[in-house]
Amino acid sequence: MKSNSEIKSFESENEARILLEESRKRIDEIDNALFDLISQRTSLAKDIALSKEYLGMPVYDENREKEVHRKIEKFAEDNNLDVDVIDQIVNLLTILNKNEQKEILRRNVNGQY
């Protein structure tokens, strides 16, 4: 990701307001796309949980999480993003997925699948 640190010179206050408004609209669009992707990622928990249960594997897989973190950390470094913050985001994504898996398995025990 390129940093936008180049000096920007505005011709008028109006121009700055328009740029702010347009940038916020774009952020809203990106947030919608991100939430959709997070939802898609989390919804894979069902297939993953049921496969692991059949294979006798636990929900938490340390090696796989290390692999996911390594991949994302490389992406963060290549794109000039704060690796610690990106790591926290990945932690939250894995928590969402594991909680969903646990919920699926709990429902499965109760015969809801």
Ligand SMILES: C=C(O[C@@H]1C=C(C(=O)O)C=C[C@H]1O)C(=O)O
């Ligand atoms: C999704 C999985 O289950 C857990 C969640 C992970 C994730 O959200 O990336 C990774 C490893 C597991 O701890 C998996 O094993 O692939």
